[in-house]
Amino acid sequence: MSILEVKDLTVAFRQDGKTNMAVKGVSFSVDRGETVALVGESGSGKSVTALSTVSLLGDVAQVGGSVSYDGQEMIDAPDRLLRKVRGNDISFIFQEPMTSLNPLHTIERQLTESLALHQSVVGHEARTRVLELLQKVGIRDAESRLGAYPHQLSGGQRQRVMIAMALSNKPDILIADEPTTALDVTIQAQILELLAELKRSEDMGLLFITHDLSIVRRIADRVCVMKDGEIVETGPTAAIFENPQHPYTQKLLSAQPSGQPIAVPAGAKELVKTDSLRVWFPIQQGFFKKVVGHVKAVNDATISVREGETLGIVGESGSGKTTLALAIMRLIGSEGGITFDGSDVRGWSTKRLRALRKEMQIVFQDPFGSLSPRMTCEQIIAEGLSVHGVEPGRNRRDMVAEVMQEVGLDPAMMHRYPHEFSGGQRQRIAIARAMILRPRLVVLDEPTSALDMTVQVQIVDLLRHLQDKYGLAYLFISHDLNVVRAMSHKMIVMKQGDVVEAGSAQDLFDNPQTDYARSLLAATLEPSG
Known part of the structure; x- marks a missing residue:
């Protein structure tokens, strides 16, 4: 018998006197020890379906059909039963842990709160259990992290804390809603491996929601493909990938940024160059703000970009990618040479820089x-x-x-x-x-990571078209190496502020020279299709 069974689920929202159907007759099940993936683009109804399992949509939603957990009906269930099941028997992990964790409470307080609420575990016993959970999800030196606040942890660490919180009450079902979208490829691989291991060791059912089919291929046993509130295709993962039947599934599987960047015109002149560029932030202590050290955000970075050329900048969070781009644009202070169109722009006044701003523009991750x-x-x-x-x-x-x-x-x-x-x-x-x-130079800072796969392809094609039409130089920052490969002529790999490898994108993908570059490439999920 399935631990979670959804039959003919419908969800409608009333707005401005109209009823909009978000979910239309969805049926699927999740067994113990099984991973079921809900796949589809934004607006397909994936998250609404997941939230419906424990009636988290509130009074604005009209929910019909049946959701059965361990034989108990969840739709229109009494609040007493729902409070017992939520976060206890069925737990959630969401996409962005910074919006899910309380910024005013320490990690220890947030984890012990869950234990006290659902299991009445407090005091020394709760602290011991929290340490066990943090160690289980791979937080190193867990005891020193108990007093940390969410902003003091990296993205990967915050997501591990969210997983620890979700596991604290030993749930039967874990619902993971886009849990790796905002993470670097190496951290993403670690989180997926962790979830798979925890599913096996805890014998949980895992409902995994994503728009990225390459993740599904790696983690899921069965797949449900959603479009416009309906499941259009379902089956074992291998069968769906090898022989998709529905045109929409076929479209999703083929939606990978591909192709090569358009060749740089012969004789294209150098537009941007840095010489041993360095960005160090001082660490100050005491009443007189004495400098006791530096955060070495960028160390001796030397790059050059020609008109019509794309330089891909890759590396994990905190490696200095965005800091390097902001220094080149003269938006933060730096040391070392910065040349734009043959002019050394380091000593330019604010008034003179204003004219330069027109030549340099930036597109951010989250539109x-x-x-x-x-x-x-x-x-x-x-x-x-x-x-x-x-x-x-x-x-x-x-x-x-x-x-x-x-x-x-x-x-x-x-x-x-x-x-x-x-x-x-x-x-x-x-x-x-x-x-x-x-502009002549455009910084693209993770411009596709928040987008569905089919939309990513459209944006990559658009950027290549604009580059070809206007001879634009791009600094392309991304942790998605499939997109970097489709866009970049040259690449640099950054680690803790250092450029550890540089060269043509093709050479770097085919024959990385450093262990770090090899680990980044190895962590990149295989393209779907």
């Missing part, structure tokens, strides 16, 4: 976080024109319409606000905001 929710699409894209001026003889709205068409957006949508666009459309707005100034 929703980098777009003002109070500005329309038109206002966001045209914002840079207010600073740098409109081209003589050009109308501002015409320029916005033109660049929107160029990035694949309908100019008729320019009066909408960011929340009215999909994730892929928001990223296109961010790209349009950078491109309207006709």
Whole structure:
């Protein structure tokens, strides 16, 4: 008998007098010791389905059908039963641990709170149990971490704490909702291995929600593919990957950034160059703020990028990738040489740098976080024109319409606000905001990691098209090496502020010279399909 059984589940939300169906007749089951993956793009109903299992959608949702846990019906179950099951028998891990962990409480307090609430375990016994949990999920020197706050841990450590919290009450079912999306490839591989090991040792059922099929191939026993609130295909993982039947499944499996970057034109001139660039942040102590050391964010980085060329910058979180890019753009202080278009820009005044800003633009990882929710699409894209001026003889709205068409957006949508666009459309707005100034260098800081696989492919194709059309130089920062390979002519690998390897992207992928580069490549999940 399955530990979790979902039959004909429907979920509807009422908004503005209309009923929107988010889940339409979904059925699946999860057995003990089994991993079932719910796969689909954003808006397909995956997370809504998962939250419905223990009635976490609230009164705004109209839920029908049946969700049975260990023979007990969960839909319309009494609050007393739901409180017992939630976090105890069925536990959740979410995508971004920083939004799930309380920033004001220590790790120890947050873990012991769960034990006290569900098992009445307190005091020394609770502390001992917390240490066991942290060690089980691979937190080194666990005792020294008990007093840490979430912001003092790395992304991988925070996710391990979330897993420890989810496991604290020995659940029968663990629901993991995009638990590795925001993590580096090496950390992602560790978390997936940890989940698989815990599933075996604890004999749990694991419901794994993701849009990344390469992860599914690695971890899942069975797959349910969701589209528009329905399961369009289900079956054993191997069968789905080897012989997908539904056109949507086939589309998902083929949605991997692929191809090669467009060749750099012969004789392309060098646009950006650094010479032993260094960014050290002082560590200050005491009343007089005496400098007692430095955080060596970037050490002696020497790079060059030509017009029409992409330099891929890879490495784990904290390796200095973004710091290097910000220093090149003169947004943070640094030592060493920075040359842009043949001019040494280190000593430039703020006034002189303003003209340079038009030549350098940046596109960030999370388009929703980098777009003002109070500005329309038109206002966001045209914002840079207010600073740098409109081209003589050009109308501002015409320029916005033109660049929107160029990035694949309908100019008729320019009066909408960011929340009215999909994730892929928001990223296109961010790209349009950078491109309207006709820059020569664009920093792309994880521009695809928050996007569905099919949307990733579209954004990569768009960026290559714009680069070919305008001869743009890109600094492409990413932990997704499949995307880096599709975009980059050259690559550098960074570790703890040092450039440990540099060369052509092809050579580095085919024959990495350092152990660290080899470990990064080995941790990259195999492409699906």
